[in-house]
Amino acid sequence: MLARLRSYSALSRTFSTAAGPPPTTAVRKGHEIDVSKVLPLLREAGGISAAEAAALPELKQFGHGQSNPTYLLTLGARRLVVRKQPPGKLLRGAHAVDREFMAMSALKTTAVPVPKTLLFVEDAEVLGTPFFVCEYVDGRFFKDPSMRAAGSPQERAALYGAFMRTVAALHTVDFAACGLKDFGKVGGYTARQTKVWTAQYRAAETEPMAAMEHLIKWLPEALPANDDVTTLVHGDLRVDNMIFAPHGPPEVLAVLDWELSTLGHPATDLALVTLPYDTSPQLPSALSGFGDQRAALGLPTEQELVDAYVEATGLTSVRSHLDYYRAFACFRMGSILQGVYKRSLSGQASAADGAAVGKLASVVAQLGVAAADRYTKTPDRLTMAAGVGAAFSAGLFPAAKAARAPAAPAVNAPAVNAPVVNAAASTPAEAAAAQGKSLSVALITGGGTGIGRAVALRLAAGGWQREAGAQVAIVLTGRRAEVLEETAQEIRKAHGEGVHVLVHAAYLTLAADVKGLFNAVASNFGRLDLLFNNLGAYVPPTTFDKMEYDDWRRVININLDAAFYVARDAYRMMRDQTPQGGRIINNGSISATTPRPAASAYTASS
Numbered sequence: 001m002l003a004r005l006r007s008y009s010a011l012s013r014t015f016s017t018a019a020g021p022p023p024t025t026a027v028r029k030g031h032e033i034d035v036s037k038v039l040p041l042l043r044e045a046g047g048i049s050a051a052e053a054a055a056l057p058e059l060k061q062f063g064h065g066q067s068n069p070t071y072l073l074t075l076g077a078r079r080l081v082v083r084k085q086p087p088g089k090l091l092r093g094a095h096a097v098d099r100e101f102m103a104m105s106a107l108k109t110t111a112v113p114v115p116k117t118l119l120f121v122e123d124a125e126v127l128g129t130p131f132f133v134c135e136y137v138d139g140r141f142f143k144d145p146s147m148r149a150a151g152s153p154q155e156r157a158a159l160y161g162a163f164m165r166t167v168a169a170l171h172t173v174d175f176a177a178c179g180l181k182d183f184g185k186v187g188g189y190t191a192r193q194t195k196v197w198t199a200q201y202r203a204a205e206t207e208p209m210a211a212m213e214h215l216i217k218w219l220p221e222a223l224p225a226n227d228d229v230t231t232l233v234h235g236d237l238r239v240d241n242m243i244f245a246p247h248g249p250p251e252v253l254a255v256l257d258w259e260l261s262t263l264g265h266p267a268t269d270l271a272l273v274t275l276p277y278d279t280s281p282q283l284p285s286a287l288s289g290f291g292d293q294r295a296a297l298g299l300p301t302e303q304e305l306v307d308a309y310v311e312a313t314g315l316t317s318v319r320s321h322l323d324y325y326r327a328f329a330c331f332r333m334g335s336i337l338q339g340v341y342k343r344s345l346s347g348q349a350s351a352a353d354g355a356a357v358g359k360l361a362s363v364v365a366q367l368g369v370a371a372a373d374r375y376t377k378t379p380d381r382l383t384m385a386a387g388v389g390a391a392f393s394a395g396l397f398p399a400a401k402a403a404r405a406p407a408a409p410a411v412n413a414p415a416v417n418a419p420v421v422n423a424a425a426s427t428p429a430e431a432a433a434a435q436g437k438s439l440s441v442a443l444i445t446g447g448g449t450g451i452g453r454a455v456a457l458r459l460a461a462g463g464w465q466r467e468a469g470a471q472v473a474i475v476l477t478g479r480r481a482e483v484l485e486e487t488a489q490e491i492r493k494a495h496g497e498g499v500h501v502l503v504h505a506a507y508l509t510l511a512a513d514v515k516g517l518f519n520a521v522a523s524n525f526g527r528l529d530l531l532f533n534n535l536g537a538y539v540p541p542t543t544f545d546k547m548e549y550d551d552w553r554r555v556i557n558i559n560l561d562a563a564f565y566v567a568r569d570a571y572r573m574m575r576d577q578t579p580q581g582g583r584i585i586n587n588g589s590i591s592a593t594t595p596r597p598a599a600s601a602y603t604a605s606s
Contacts, residue, residue, distance in 0.1 A: 022141040024060035024072050031069045033127045035059055042133060047118035052078050067259055068095050084131030100258040101132040106179045111169040115254050137254040139243040144288045145276040146297055153298025158250040160299055163242060166252040167273060168312035171266040175232040184263030187228035190328055194219045201335040204342040211365035215331040218372050224321040227265060235260025237269040267318040267325040277302040278367055287360060292479060295507030306382050319382040323375035330368030337361035439473055440465035441525045445566055446534040447476035448483030455532050460491045460499045466529050473500040473525050477517055481505035508562035518569045527577045531570040533586045535563045
C-alpha cells in the first residue's frame with residue numbers, strides 16, 4: 001500500500017472535476033447587503049477597474065460555512081468574495097474578520113496559498129458589520145473529508161497529499177518574517193484557549209451537556225508539559241476549507257476561513273486534520289469520517305499521515321499527545337457548534353442549516369471524551385509505532401528530509417505481520433523439516449473476533465492437518481491488527497512455539513492487499529492447506545427503499561468481492577503447490593435461505 005501511495009504525489013495527469021466550486025444560493029433573508037456601498041471603496045483601494053465598478057453587480061451567498069456570512073460578488077467577468085461579521089449580538093472575540101484579513105494579507109508571499117486580499121472595512125456603517133473583500137479562487141471544493149466526489153482512490157490519495165503538504169507549509173512558515181510576530185502569544189496556547197472556549201460555551205449554553213462538562217474539567221488537569229511549542233495555526237484546518245486546482249496535478253490553490261488563526265500549538269490543527277479517523281461516515285458532511293472504507297478510499301492510515309507530517313515539519317512532539325489535542329479540538333468545535341445553535345435560535349446563523357448543525361455539539365463533545373479516555377490509557381499510542389509512515393512521507397513530501405528508520409517495537413510486544421518462528425531456522429517450513437515434520441497451514445479471514453477467532457483457536461489445536469503429526473501454522477487476517485493480535489496471543493499462550501502464527505492486517509476489498517497477503521503466506525510458509533473464509537459486514541437495519549448506495553457497496557464489497565478475491569487466490573495457491581490441494585470453507589449465513597428483515601444487502605450477499 002505504501003508503494004502505491006508513494007507514486008501518487010508524482011502524478012501529473014488531469015483528474016476529473018466531479019467536485020465543483022463551493023455552491024451558492026440567493027442571499028438569505030436577514031443577510032441582505034447593499035454592495036453599491038462597497039464598489040466605490042474597492043475602486044479607491046485599486047481593487048477593481050472603472051469598468052468593473054460601473055458593471056451591474058450580481059450577488060449570491062455561499063451555502064457552506066456556519067460563522068461569517070460570505071458572498072460571491074460578480075462584476076462582469078470579475079468575481080470577488082465579500083465576507084462579513086453576522087448581524088446581531090455576537091460573542092466576545094468571535095467572528096474575527098479582521099484577523100482573517102490580516103493572516104491572508106501576511107501570507108501572500110509565503111508557501112501557504114491564500115486568496116489575494118483587496119479591502120478591509122471596519123466601519124459598520126457600510127454593511128452593518130466589519131467586512132473584507134478578496135479575490136475569488138476558482139477550483140474544486142470537497143464538503144466531506146473522504147473526498148468521495150474524487151474520481152478514484154489514486155486521485156483521492158494525491159489530493160490528500162496536496163492537503164498535507166499545505167498543512168506542513170503552514171506549520172513551518174516563518175511567522176515573524178511575514179509580519180505575524182505579534183499575531184498571538186508564544187506558549188501556553190491550549191491552556192488559554194480552554195479558558196476562552198469555556199467562556200464562549202457558557203455564553204451560548206442552552207441546556208446541560210455532560211460531555212462538555214467533562215472536558216472543561218479534564219483538559220486543564222491533563223495538559224501536557226510541552227504545550228509551549230508555537231507555530232502559526234489555522235484553527236479550523238479541514239478539507240472543506242481548501243480550494244483545490246480544477247485541473248492538472250493536485251494542489252491546494254487557497255486555504256480559507258482564517259477566523260481562528262493565531263500563534264499556537266500545531267497539534268491542535270493536526271488533531272482536526274486526523275479527526276476523520278475517529279468519526280463515522282454517517283455524520284453530516286464536514287464532520288463525517290472514513291469508517292472502515294479508509295483503505296478502499298485510497299487514504300493513508302492515521303499513523304502514516306502523522307509520521308509523514310513529522311518527517312516534513314520536524315515537530316516530533318505532536319505524536320506523544322495527539323489524543324489530548326484531539327480532545328481539545330473536539331471541545332472547541334463543540335463550543336463553536338453550540339454557538340451556531342444559539343445563533344440559529346435568534347435567526348443569526350450564517351448558513352440555512354445552522355439549527356441542525358448546531359445540535360451536533362453533543363456528538364462532537366462525546367468524541368472529545370473518547371479521545372480523552374484514550375489519551376489517559378495510552379498517551380503515546382502514535383509514538384510506539386512511529387516510523388511506519390516514513391516511506392509514505394517520502395512520496396507525500398518530496399522535499400522532506402530523509403526518512404528515519406522505523407522505530408524498534410516495544411519490549412515484549414509481538415510484531416504485527418511477523419510470524420513466530422524457530423530462531424535456528426529461516427522459515428517455519430524449514431523449522432518443521434528440521435524436526436522431521438511437515439507443515440499444515442490454515443488461513444482465517446476475520447480471525448480477530450467472533451466465529452473467526454473461535455475457528456482459529458480450534459484449528460490451532462490440530463486434528464485437521466494434511467498429514468498426521470504435522471506442525472500447525474495459523475494465518476490471521478482482517479482489518480484490525482489489534483484484535484488479530486489478541487487472537488494470536490491466545491494461541492501462543494495455549495501452544496507456545498508448537499504453533500506458528502502470522503498476523504497480517506489487510507483490507508481484503510483491495511486486490512493489492514489480497515496479493516500482499518498471499519505473498520506473505522508463500523514467503524513464510526510456502527503453502528496453504530486450509531482457508532476459512534469468514535468475511536462479513538452488515539449495516540444497521542434499513543428497508544430496501546431507504547438503502548443508501550454507500551451502505552450497499554460496503555456490504556457487497558466485503559461479503560462478495562473480498563470473499564471472492566481471497567477464495568480465488570487460495571485456489572490458485574493450492575493448485576500450484578506441491579503436494580497439491582487443500583480445503584476452502586466459505587462461511588455464509590442462514591439469511592441466504594431465511595432472509596433477515598431490513599437487511600437486503602446482507603441477505604443478497606449471504
